[in-house]
Amino acid sequence: xxxxxxxxxxxxxxxxxxxxxxxxxxxxxxxxxxxxxxxxxxxxxxxxxxxxxxxxxxxxxxxxxxxxxxxxxxxxxxxxxxxxxxxxxxxxxxxxxxxxxxxxxxxxxxxxxxxxxxxxxxxxxxxxxxxxxxxxxxxxxxxxxxxxxxxxxxxxxxxxxxxx
Numbered sequence: 001x002x003x004x005x006x007x008x009x010x011x012x013x014x015x016x017x018x019x020x021x022x023x024x025x026x027x028x029x030x031x032x033x034x035x036x037x038x039x040x041x042x043x044x045x046x047x048x049x050x051x052x053x054x055x056x057x058x059x060x061x062x063x064x065x066x067x068x069x070x071x072x073x074x075x076x077x078x079x080x081x082x083x084x085x086x087x088x089x090x091x092x093x094x095x096x097x098x099x100x101x102x103x104x105x106x107x108x109x110x111x112x113x114x115x116x117x118x119x120x121x122x123x124x125x126x127x128x129x130x131x132x133x134x135x136x137x138x139x140x141x142x143x144x145x146x147x148x149x150x151x152x153x154x155x156x157x158x159x160x161x162x163x164x
Contacts, residue, residue, distance in 0.1 A: 120146075 028034040127136035137150040
């Protein structure tokens, strides 16, 4: 059974009406007009790219698998004789299997975390601009910790010593 998994079938894009509405809001009659206004002629391609004919997902995977089959598995000399050693579980769990040692990303979805961090820094900048304060609290990734930090900061810099 031949499977066709097209990009269009898996992703929902904008409709023609939505695109027309966005272009109208920007003051352009077409996407070409928008591109003409945004992309300088000096950096544009003069003609079409010389690309091979498009392939479907299945054909592309077959071609990649054929390339991968050409690889040869050779003997590895990495380790210089220090192989077959026993690594204690605590080292394995806390060092070798801990992604903090080899990536800056947190173990959850980094795209979402990065987006939230960007939103927090934008919020912090806006609060500073609106209030004229030198600092604003938006340094924590989760809102509960940020609220606790804000209350602690307010207590520290406040003049009153009461808890009320």
